[in-house]
Amino acid sequence: MMKKTNYSYIGIAFIILVFGIIFIPKIVDRISNEDIIRNESRSDFANEKKSNDSGLAFIEISGEPKKVPAFSFTNQEGKTITNKDYEGKVYVIEFFFTTCPTICPRMSKNLVQIQNTFKDFQDFGVASFTINPEHDTPQVLKAYAEQYGITNPNWHLMTGAKETIYKLSNEGFNLYAAEEEDVAGGFEHSGNFALIDKNGFLRSRKDSFGNPIIYYRGIVSEEEKTDEDGVKEEISALKEDIKKLLKE
Structure with a gap:
């Protein structure tokens, strides 16, 4: 029973490792190319709104x-x-x-x-x-x-x-x-x-x-x-x- 359990843990760890190698770079790439740009766009829009505020x-x-x-x-x-x-x-x-x-x-x-x-x-x-x-x-x-x-x-x-x-x-x-x-x-x-x-x-x-x-x-x-x-x-x-x- 002990060996089976260890093999299960090893299998799970291996799956996590593979998932990390394949998907994490893609997630990082998506963040760098999409989400940050989206945040910058929001920031630019806020600045534009602020610049259009007359102050009157x-x-x-x-x-x-x-x-x-x-x-x-x-x-x-x-x-x-x-x-x-x-x-x-x-x-x-x-x-x-x-x-x-x-x-x-x-x-x-x-x-x-x-x-x-x-x-x-x-x-x-x-x-x-x-x-x-x-x-x-x-x-x-x-x-x-x-x-x-x-x-x-x-x-x-x-x-x-x-x-x-x-x-x-x-x-x-x-x-x-x-x-x-x-x-x-x-x-x-x-x-x-x-x-x-x-x-x-x-x-x-x-x-x-x-x-x-x-x-x-x-x-x-x-x-x-x-x-x-x-x-x-x-x-x-x-x-x-x-x-x-x-x-x-």
Whole structure:
């Protein structure tokens, strides 16, 4: 019985030895040629994802990333435009009115310059909401678009119910808008632009303290550099950040 047992052990050891000689080199070869490459590919993909991360902040309200509220208005072509028309696009939001005698013309010129910078990008757009919808009909908005050279098919100048537009401005984006008889033009509004990513989230770069700037100044042009009060332009920063979001 002892010899049989020993022969069994010897037989098992011999099989293991043969298995090792034949198969282990193949396993090692497979690991070196396939699995490591696969791991490298995964690593490269992770690095690519990281390099495509814009580094721009999500604007949070009560701990939640702020998303564009649902909206539905009529554009300069008389078509109904909703927030869904901007899905998959990076875009800039502004509130304005066509008879504005102060900041709107400067904002519009800056936006047209941005439009021309990204003229080859089908996934870039602008959303302009009038705060004087009673005057700014689709026909008036179309004439305004022609006057300023607005050609981007994703740039919609929109009009609708005043209450809805003001709620979108003041509550949806915290971009101030109000009817004020005592100010030039009869309306007062923010001169800032909001930047929206392809998924509809409000984004911005961070300041030197690591806090999101939230909005971009829309009045001072790149050429001016600063305004009369020494406030620096942010159009160049907005262009840089649009480029980053287009790569995300």
